[in-house]
Amino acid sequence: MNIGDITVNTSFAMSQYLASRDGLSANAVMAVQDRVNVTAEDILQSAANNRMGFLSVLDDTDMVRAIQSLAQKYPAARYSDILVLGIGGSALGTRAIHQALAAQARSKARLFVLDNIDAALFSATLQQVNLKKTLVVAVSKSGETIETMAQVFLLINDFKKALGVKSLGRHFVFITTPDSGALSRLAQKYAIPVLAIPRSLGGRYSVLSPVGLFPASLMGIPVQEFLEGGRKVRDSFVKNKGLNVGEAAAIYYLMYRQLNKNIMIFMPYSSQLMDFTEWIAQLWAESLGKKHSRDGKEIYTGSTPVRALGVTDQHSQLQLYKEGPADKLITFLEIARTAIKEKKIIPVPPVDVEFKNLFGKTLDMLLHAEMNATKMSLINSSRPSITISLPVLTPKTLGELFVFFELLVVFTGYLHQINPFDQPGVEEGKRILHQLLQ
């Protein structure tokens, strides 16, 4: 099926290719069609009433103007290093964008995302930057998260000491909920510019807001293209009455519910999408791992996301996927065309005859052949897979991929009858940490 420029191929999850223990029959899919229809209507209705914040934000032109006009104030010539502080939904989208599109960035500024609070990483990063030419972008929806605040405090004190208190307004930007939380109070006190995170956006659904788009704008990536891509997927979803994403969500739902595939492997055949799978893993785990159903019953549901990389993990985890327990569904992520101009491989004597099948191939051709070989090999062991393909990796298609996965996760969550927007388990850990530190 097609959703915008994204193609989702679920054939290798169906029973014509797999043993009945591992593949879904057309009847099994038909049996949940009523439920899929009702869920699609539910999501479309919420979207029409602006209750799906991650879809509404795609039309926010004021937000785009605010991001672009603030980003212009920090040219790479004066701000050669950008430190993004944040964690979870406040960092993973930026990491995904940075890794996927670094080669297309027009700015020469270096960007570092400090999400984990790791003393070695923090100090090694600080040693690489010159504070006079550094912009710190602190991202926190609550404005209170302890890991982010700890790093903000360390850096505010460093800047105060090195460049004076007045420098804070020139070297910090906060992305947070305006008029609430500690970041907001610091911004008022030290005249630090603030970009607002819309209240309707949960952390892990916020990448296409200032959270991900301001760092992208500092990288010199045209942010309106992400939103254009996002709208393309949303419009395709609406035009198809939700049933294109619904068809994919039904497969993920049934794989877990009926065939006990409780491990979801996300395996891009692209090093540029590896951090994207970190973003998916959070979206998947925090949205779908739930103790309670929407009507309050204890259900303890959720499949475990695992990140893998093609082709690297063919030489590592694939053995387990192929011959270990039959509890996995593999999602391949593929970029059909690389933007790189590649040289052809010419095997060298005396081993040129042995490697003659490499003659004239490119690395990208080899990569795709390896992915297809892996899929075939998994089918031979009756292991199901889904392939999600992008024609090419650009800000627009990455925007499409973000919104596609957000819709997929919300749809799958509703099929499981859970709330995909809350995270009570994470909140409880935060509360206990504050008590322990007292």
Ligand code: PA5
């Ligand atoms: O998805 C979520 O809500 C979380 O992962 C948060 O993004 C994370 O805990 C950081 O929270 P905050 O943005 O408030 O600092």
